[in-house]
Amino acid sequence: MTEHISEQRMYELVDGAALSAGPGGELEHLDACPECRTRLEDLSDVVAGLRGLPTEATTPDGLWAGIASRRDDIAGRPGAVVQP
């Protein structure tokens, strides 16, 4: 059996790099090595999960208005220092 597929190469494969074929290639190795197959599947699942996350965060309606209102209340108190 050939050497296990490196972690760096696993990332490349998950990013769409082609498996090397032929004798001693990655495809042959994955067919014969359950450890690398499992690692590649696990990494693919993690990356797919990360890609499914939203790229922007949203806040509940009214949250920022409430924060600004509280800040203004605090700024109005004697001795209060509010950074711009």
Ligand SMILES: [Zn+2]
């Ligand atoms: Zn392996």
